[in-house]
Amino acid sequence: MFDDFKPEDVAWxxxxxxxxxxAGIALFTKRDGKFSAQISITAVALTFLVSCGLFLMFKxxxxxxxxxxxxxxxxxxxxxxxxxxxxxxxLMLLVVTGVGTMIHIYSFGYMKEDRCMGRYFGSLxxxxxxxxxxxLSNNLVMTFIFWELVGVSSYLLIGFWYEKPxxxxxxxxxxxxxxxxxxxxILGIILVWATLGxxxxxxxxxxxxxxxxxxxxxxxxxxxxxxxxxxxxSAMFPLHVWLPDAMEGPTPVSALIHAATMVAAGVxxxxxxxxxxxxxxxxxxxxxxxxxxxxxxxxxxxxxxxALIAALMAVQQNDIKRxxxxxxxxxxxxxxxAVGLTGPTAAMYHLTTHAFFKALLFLGAGSVIYACxxxxxxxxxxxxxxxxxxxxWTFLLGTLALCGVPPLSGFxxxxxxxxxxxxxxVFLFIIAALVxxxxxxxxxxxxxxxxxxxxxxxxxxxxxxxxxxxxxxxxILTVPTVLAxxxxxxxxxxxxxxxxxxxxxxxFLETMFAPFGxxxxxxxxxxxxxIFGFSLAYxxxxxxxxxxxxxxxxxxxxxxxxxxxxxxIYSGLIAITHEAVxxxxxxxxRWIIAGxxxxxxxxxxxxxxxxxxxxxxxxxxxxxxLFVAGLVLVLLFALK
Amino acid sequence: MHLTPVGLEHFLIVSAALFCLGAFGVIMRRNLIxxxxxxxxxxxxxxxxxxxxxxxxxxxxxxxxxxxIITVAAAEVxxxxxxxxxxxxxxxxAHVEDLASMKL
Amino acid sequence: xxxxxxxxxxxAALTLLCAFLVVANPFTRNPVTSAMFLxxxxxxxxxxxxxxxxxxLAAVQVLVYAGAVMVLFLFVIMLLDLKEETARTFKTFGVxxxxxxxxxxxxxxxxxIATSGVGTGLQPQAEGSTRLLGRLLFKDYLLxxxxxxxxxxxxxxxxxxxxxxxIK
Numbered sequence: 001m002f003d004d005f006k007p008e009d010v011a012w013x014x015x016x017x018x019x020x021x022x023a024g025i026a027l028f029t030k031r032d033g034k035f036s037a038q039i040s041i042t043a044v045a046l047t048f049l050v051s052c053g054l055f056l057m058f059k060x061x062x063x064x065x066x067x068x069x070x071x072x073x074x075x076x077x078x079x080x081x082x083x084x085x086x087x088x089x090x091l092m093l094l095v096v097t098g099v100g101t102m103i104h105i106y107s108f109g110y111m112k113e114d115r116c117m118g119r120y121f122g123s124l125x126x127x128x129x130x131x132x133x134x135x136l137s138n139n140l141v142m143t144f145i146f147w148e149l150v151g152v153s154s155y156l157l158i159g160f161w162y163e164k165p166x167x168x169x170x171x172x173x174x175x176x177x178x179x180x181x182x183x184x185x186i187l188g189i190i191l192v193w194a195t196l197g198x199x200x201x202x203x204x205x206x207x208x209x210x211x212x213x214x215x216x217x218x219x220x221x222x223x224x225x226x227x228x229x230x231x232x233x234s235a236m237f238p239l240h241v242w243l244p245d246a247m248e249g250p251t252p253v254s255a256l257i258h259a260a261t262m263v264a265a266g267v268x269x270x271x272x273x274x275x276x277x278x279x280x281x282x283x284x285x286x287x288x289x290x291x292x293x294x295x296x297x298x299x300x301x302x303x304x305x306x307a308l309i310a311a312l313m314a315v316q317q318n319d320i321k322r323x324x325x326x327x328x329x330x331x332x333x334x335x336x337x338a339v340g341l342t343g344p345t346a347a348m349y350h351l352t353t354h355a356f357f358k359a360l361l362f363l364g365a366g367s368v369i370y371a372c373x374x375x376x377x378x379x380x381x382x383x384x385x386x387x388x389x390x391x392x393w394t395f396l397l398g399t400l401a402l403c404g405v406p407p408l409s410g411f412x413x414x415x416x417x418x419x420x421x422x423x424x425x426v427f428l429f430i431i432a433a434l435v436x437x438x439x440x441x442x443x444x445x446x447x448x449x450x451x452x453x454x455x456x457x458x459x460x461x462x463x464x465x466x467x468x469x470x471x472x473x474x475x476i477l478t479v480p481t482v483l484a485x486x487x488x489x490x491x492x493x494x495x496x497x498x499x500x501x502x503x504x505x506x507x508f509l510e511t512m513f514a515p516f517g518x519x520x521x522x523x524x525x526x527x528x529x530x531i532f533g534f535s536l537a538y539x540x541x542x543x544x545x546x547x548x549x550x551x552x553x554x555x556x557x558x559x560x561x562x563x564x565x566x567x568x569i570y571s572g573l574i575a576i577t578h579e580a581v582x583x584x585x586x587x588x589x590r591w592i593i594a595g596x597x598x599x600x601x602x603x604x605x606x607x608x609x610x611x612x613x614x615x616x617x618x619x620x621x622x623x624x625x626l627f628v629a630g631l632v633l634v635l636l637f638a639l640k
Numbered sequence: 641m642h643l644t645p646v647g648l649e650h651f652l653i654v655s656a657a658l659f660c661l662g663a664f665g666v667i668m669r670r671n672l673i674x675x676x677x678x679x680x681x682x683x684x685x686x687x688x689x690x691x692x693x694x695x696x697x698x699x700x701x702x703x704x705x706x707x708x709i710i711t712v713a714a715a716e717v718x719x720x721x722x723x724x725x726x727x728x729x730x731x732x733x734a735h736v737e738d739l740a741s742m743k744l
Numbered sequence: 745x746x747x748x749x750x751x752x753x754x755x756a757a758l759t760l761l762c763a764f765l766v767v768a769n770p771f772t773r774n775p776v777t778s779a780m781f782l783x784x785x786x787x788x789x790x791x792x793x794x795x796x797x798x799x800x801l802a803a804v805q806v807l808v809y810a811g812a813v814m815v816l817f818l819f820v821i822m823l824l825d826l827k828e829e830t831a832r833t834f835k836t837f838g839v840x841x842x843x844x845x846x847x848x849x850x851x852x853x854x855x856x857i858a859t860s861g862v863g864t865g866l867q868p869q870a871e872g873s874t875r876l877l878g879r880l881l882f883k884d885y886l887l888x889x890x891x892x893x894x895x896x897x898x899x900x901x902x903x904x905x906x907x908x909x910x911i912k
Contacts, residue, residue, distance in 0.1 A: 618740035656853035665767030715899030722906035
């Protein structure tokens with residue numbers, strides 16, 4: 001069995017360790033929360049170590065295929081379960097397992113008092129398994145399978161506190177909204193398979209090179225359908241509504257799944273199949289009004305629009321986790337926009353740094369919530385800077401990175417996105433700059449209200465620093481948050497995603513000032529937006545006792561706080577269609593099924609029965625007569 | 641009256657006439673026992689035809705068939721008459737017009 | 745005209761006359777009379793069987809039908825103490841339909857016999873001797889023969905069970 005063992009097959013361990021942990025916890029140790037947590041943490045830490053090893057081994061390779069398992073053969077459809085190691089997946093592996101490890105450890109402190117800790121860690125391990133499956137998958141079908149598994153584990157974790165009706169509703173909402181997107185995704189996969197005859201990424205790429213003209217007719221539609229999947233998972237408009245509600249789950253879950261990894265899976269998947277979007281776009285007849293637009297244009301506009309409305313919504317939220325949730329939405333919009341503007345490198349770059357600092361921010365928020373006895377309203381906090389110094393400083397670093405302050409990592413990745421936008425579309429560049437401004441504004445508001453000023457409630461008054469097991473992950477996460485900009489992530493990715501671009505390694509200082517070198521406009525605008533946003537926020541919220549904006553903005557503020565009424569519109573739409581459909585179903589049931597079907601059958605049977613009953617006279621002579629008459633008829637017929 | 645030498649068709653005509661008489665009895669008579677006798681007549685008509693065919697086609701299988709028919713008819717008469725007896729015990733009649741309880 | 749032909753017409757007429765008296769005796773409706781005419785009809789049919797050289801069957805006909813079966817009929821008639829059908833008139837509708845249907849049946853049968861030419865060129869040959877019939881019965885038809893014996897057993901059990909006073 002081990003005769004043809006290759007070092008890259010170690011990757012299978014990464015995939016199956018978390019599954020083993022999840023299965024072990026679910027089957028044997030669920031009742032013992034501590035022990036389950038240790039199993040789960042050990043598993044994820046081991047996968048992180050193995051991932052590091054793989055990264056070091058293969059960081060210079062272009063593509064390392066592992067030995068695949070043949071899973072399914074139906075006619076021409078051949079589906080393998082195979083792992084694919086290339087710069088994209090190696091980087092994503094490190095992000096997922098690295099952030100995952102920190103969050104597992106943090107959860108150990110955060111969930112200590114919960115009696116369902118075993119279930120929590122089991123679900124978390126299941127999630128790690130599914131997420132790693134997406135990252136390592138080498139074909140679309142396998143991606144889809146793990147895509148759904150991720151959805152399931154997300155559902156389990158959002159609804160972890162299922163006694164709370166809001167959590168139960170939120171997990172259903174997340175699942176159903178995702179299903180909408182996934183439906184498009186699977187249609188896209190079927191279309192790709194029907195057109196190109198393969199689902200494996202490698203083969204697809206080769207077939208596209210060989211015969212691009214077969215693809216161009218359906219490229220746009222297939223691309224958009226696949227993007228539907230990304231739209232669901234990455235919570236793009238109009239399917240963005242589930243992500244803020246997903247904050248009903250435990251905070252570490254929000255950090256891992258709904259900020260750092262799962263929601264980024266959509267962006268990751270788009271980058272993975274980015275080669276499919278390259279073809280020249282021809283729209284079919286019924287969509288001819290879209291001529292002049294490519295699928296990527298549509299994607300980038302959806303991304304930009306999502307980024308803008310999410311940032312606007314974030315400005316008027318008061319729940320600390322919801323602010324971060326909308327911020328996540330907005331940053332995801334950024335990434336999708338970058339993909340749409342043919343800059344997958346920038347998107348993945350931003351994804352990576354965002355994973356670090358957004359996880360850090362969520363964990364910091366979790367620490368605050370933990371300290372304030374599950375108080376989540378920022379206006380009931382305040383003055384936490386002195387009481388929770390570690391949380392404050394790490395949170396501040398995360399905020400600065402998110403706002404794009406050099407030389408933190410966020411500055412470089414955001415600059416990459418802005419530069420991509422400035423190259424391709426002025427309008428989207430303006431939106432991106434506006435979003436950068438708003439980002440700084442609401443994050444400054446969050447920090448100023450939460451950590452500065454006076455204590456606004458007893459909870460905040462009695463707050464104290466979180467235990468070490470929660471503080472250390474925060475500290476560790478600050479390292480990539482601060483330094484990820486200097487690691488050459490974009491160059492590493494560029495080898496795969498943009499091979500034609502000239503890659504050059506500079507020294508530390510060159511890297512530091514590189515953004516001002518090759519896209520000065522983008523860098524300066526980003527920096528200006530940050531400074532302007534901060535000064536605006538400082539002017540309004542320094543030492544504010546309550547939010548002055550609602551009075552100034554009036555209706556606009558209310559609309560922002562109420563998320564531009566998307567949820568209401570959706571529920572209204574659903575109510576209307578539901579009503580119409582149910583009326584139709586009622587009519588159909590009453591008249592067609594019950595009336596024509598049931599009563600019609602019953603009535604005609606009864607009438608025929610009544611008629612036939614007349615024949616049964618009960619008189620033996622009549623029967624005999626009928627018998628002879630029948631005999632005569634048969635004979636007449638036979639002897640004719 | 642010119643009478644041709646007796647052949648197969650003569651026996652068949654007798655058989656058909658006998659069958660029709662039996663059928664007529666079944667239809668017309670209302671006494672269960674007489675109806676039963678008419679049925680026996682019909683069976684005998686069939687027997688006659690079979691024996692005649694056997695004789696004229698030089699094939700004894702027809703006679704074997706008649707043998708079986710007689711046996712089965714005997715069994716049938718035994719069971720049928722037992723049924724009539726049982727029915728008479730219940731209803732005190734063997735008249736078909738009094739036995740119309742199956743009619744709605 | 746050969747002597748057999750004379751006997752044939754004699755027996756045929758006797759059979760049909762007695763059969764008519766079984767089903768429609770113009771003088772009486774007594775079932776006992778019907779039964780007695782049935783015996784006569786069957787005996788004359790046995791004569792027809794003899795003319796067809798089916799001697800064994802003729803014997804069986806007399807023994808089984810005219811003997812056992814008719815005894816059973818008479819026995820039941822006596823047992824039930826059936827009175828003569830009185831006051832029950834024929835219904836016109838019944839008579840018409842009966843005569844019509846039976847007439848149609850007869851017409852079809854006679855026309856079929858007359859037009860098919862079924863007996864032309866056939867000479868009576870088969871000899872229904874007891875020896876041949878027995879050989880056939882106990883060699884070729886052994887299994888049906890045994891099955892018929894089982895049938896008789898079943899009929900016997902059924903008849904006993906049915907005529908028991910209280911059927912459980």
